[in-house]
Amino acid sequence: METEENYLERASYTWSEDSIRLFATPSRTARGLFFYMQEAGYFKTVWPYFTERANLNSFLVVCTLSGEGRLQYEGREYALLEGSLFFIHCMKHHEYHTVKGKNWEFLWLHLNGMNALGYYEKFVKNGFRILDIREKELTEQTLRKIIAINQKRELTTEVRTSGLIGTLLTELIVQNTAESRQAILIPEFVRAAEKYLEQHFREKVPLQELADMLHVDRFYLIKEFGRYVGISPHEYQIELRISYAKELLKYSDLSVNEIAYACGMNQTSHFISLFREREHSTPARFRKEWRPGPAERGGREAEGRSCRRAGE
Template sequence: MPQYTEHASHSWTPDSVRLITSPSVAARSALMYVQEVGYFWTHPPYFTERQHLPSYLLLYTVSGEGQLEYGGQTYSLQPHSLFFIDCMAHQHYRTAEHNHWEFAWVHFYGWASKHYYELYAQQGDPRLQLLQQSPLLGQIRALIDIHENKTVHTELLASKLLTELTTELILSAHVRDSDSDAMPSYIADAVREMERRYSERLRMDDLARSLAVSKYHFTREFKKHIGMSPNDYLIYLRIVKAKELLQYTAQSIAAIADEIGIDNVSHFINLFKAREGLTPFAFRKKWRTL
């Protein structure tokens, strides 16, 4: 692993809060866990510059102004904005000149943290401007509170809060362009049509044409609103039906492949294994022995 480096000026007030934790082996192996959490009132020349730290950082600006350099860009951090970054990458954040900067923050790691970060990072901007009524600041404050008053349940409660916080953040990021984010009616129509005709030779060109949209536009909007491409969704429907038939009927693997619209049994077996982690035969055997 590359060597961790950090330079900083700790220009924060005496009543600022900084809590460092030591997560248990169980938390490291199975939970999202807090590494550090705090609430700072800072003034120039406060800054932190680091890289190669295995950690993710959420930082919420309460008042004043900060600046973030990350990914080759510089961002102004205004009240009610939050940034979410991977601390393995180079970062430099600081109090803006001739200003103060009040912010709440949490370093965390473990379990699904990478997945949450990658979902958020799809938007291409580490910063997000939030509504004043967003619960995110309250959630960070709750993390501070439970670590100031530790109990046997602290790590579980912290993991629960981190999951809620990162989920809320991702949802906020995905709906901030709400005027353009309403799912078009033709996507819902396409989903219903695919659910009805999944066992047929359904071509996406024909489906898009029947919906009076271009294939490119249809594919892009479908993935945006459903979370996978139309072809992947069709495969998903077929695999779900195949699992039902494997569990609750005695049909052969070849017959099931044919029933769900896949005429090559070897292709069906490969698709099933790629998505479920085991062959159709092994899946059936597993469920029959439960």
């Protein structure tokens, strides 16, 4: 009997002769820095193809090209139709198979890397779901590129593979986040609170007054705002202030004191502390890094004038 710690894999390998199964052995550098491919391929399967697995340190992406399959994951079964994609953690028990009487054609990728678990956790933050891929050609092309460049390994294979995997996972998270937000019926008072804070972030906004204005309990407002927005109303207002401060630091000549007041903070020391906590930099250092100094700006302006005179 399999225990929780034991690796489990059972399968029926009924796929076509032109199917592809490719293995890769990542270097120490890839394991330490990159996303990396473990296995990848293209399968055209027939009944009774299936794979059952658990306790494998890997993440799996499967994109259905045609036909129909099934996935069993976290106690539920999902239909896998053309254009659908799933992204799972292979430490968890899972099983996927072809539907009897039908073929199932798909591209697949086993991946891992330093940030792979973080990307997966972000993907399932609001619950696991099967994606109906919007950019089907782009997703298919990305998976096929990963396979192609790993069939002929070169010095740049691992870094290129990492870039493609990062692009793929980012797109999955973006699409899943957007669809999850649309699928959830966000309470109107939460949307109203967001809008009010965006319009009045430079003002003092007591939570009790905001709650009274929206006709909800203050603690309920904090709880539901955090549930749907991801942070508290107070933290949301701070983020808006810091973003506005960064804009002023980069594009205005206001002093740090003036910017603190412009953002609604009466104590400059408090503003600097909040800025450093979130940006790991002081406002003055941020300004220095993100905009040229007077001498450099003057040099660029003189160069521009010189170029204009040359073109006259």
